Amino acid sequence: DGGITQSPKYLFRKEGQNVTLSCEQNLNHDAMYWYRQDPGQGLRLIYYSQIVNDFQKGDIAEGYSVSREKKESFPLTVTSAQKNPTAFYLCASSIPTSGGALVYNEQFFGPGTRLTVL
Amino acid sequence: GDSVTQMEGPVTLSEEAFLTINCTYTATGYPSLFWYVQYPGEGLQLLLKATKADDKGSNKGFEATYRKETTSFHLEKGSVQVSDSAVYFCALSDPGNTGKLIFGQGTTLQVKP
Numbered sequence: 001d002g003g004i005t006q007s008p009k010y011l012f013r014k015e016g017q018n019v020t021l022s023c024e025q026n027l028n029h030d031a032m033y034w035y036r037q038d039p040g041q042g043l044r045l046i047y048y049s050q051i052v053n054d055f056q057k058g059d060i061a062e063g064y065s066v067s068r069e070k071k072e073s074f075p076l077t078v079t080s081a082q083k084n085p086t087a088f089y090l091c092a093s094s095i096p097t098s099g100g101a102l103v104y105n106e107q108f109f110g111p112g113t114r115l116t117v118l
Numbered sequence: 119g120d121s122v123t124q125m126e127g128p129v130t131l132s133e134e135a136f137l138t139i140n141c142t143y144t145a146t147g148y149p150s151l152f153w154y155v156q157y158p159g160e161g162l163q164l165l166l167k168a169t170k171a172d173d174k175g176s177n178k179g180f181e182a183t184y185r186k187e188t189t190s191f192h193l194e195k196g197s198v199q200v201s202d203s204a205v206y207f208c209a210l211s212d213p214g215n216t217g218k219l220i221f222g223q224g225t226t227l228q229v230k231p
Binding site for chain 1: 122150152159162163171207218219222224227
């Protein structure tokens with residue numbers, strides 16, 4: 001079945017450590033996104049990538065890094081510079097509609113990774 | 119900048135009650151509008167969408183109409199079930215065609231039997 005997978009589901013990190021969250025999709029989507037969700041808040045965009053080997057900062061990129069070496073993979077690294085990394089992290093992908101101007105519609109989300117800093 | 123505002127929750131209803139969750143937006147251009155649903159511990163699932171003014175999105179008994187004149191996209195359901203208990207997010211697409219979505223803060227719905 002096509003979809004987005006994220007691993008691990010739960011991740012625990014000690015302060016000062018970098019951790020990498022995995023996101024893989026087999027939907028053949030060009031664009032991929034990383035969001036952070038905190039309790040009682042909406043989703044905030046960390047990074048996004050519209051094409052392989054290219055990515056842009058979102059609204060809260062500080063303390064995070066990404067790579068996009070393959071179309072199907074968009075891993076997120078939470079570095080020790082991120083001051084408050086405990087959160088639920090969601091990965092998503094989308095594909096523009098065909099024909100005419102480039103228009104993106106809905107995003108498809110993975111199941112999320114819950115990161116806790118000990 | 120572009121933004122989405124949802125009614126504050128939590129919303130608590132009895133089974134078979136009528137549901138409305140308000141959503142208003144501010145945007146330049148003509149964004150697409152979405153409602154997503156999130157069940158506990160899971161990612162978001164697309165519930166419905168509308169891509170232009172006066173479009174009505176519908177799915178699983180939920181409906182929302184894209185109202186350009188009032189910049190609104192309110193979610194409605196005629197008769198809620200316990201299984202509808204979840205967090206609902208209203209979102210709009212970035213009119214700059216980056217594919218980014220701008221989300222409201224989410225509204226928690228609890229349906230009691």
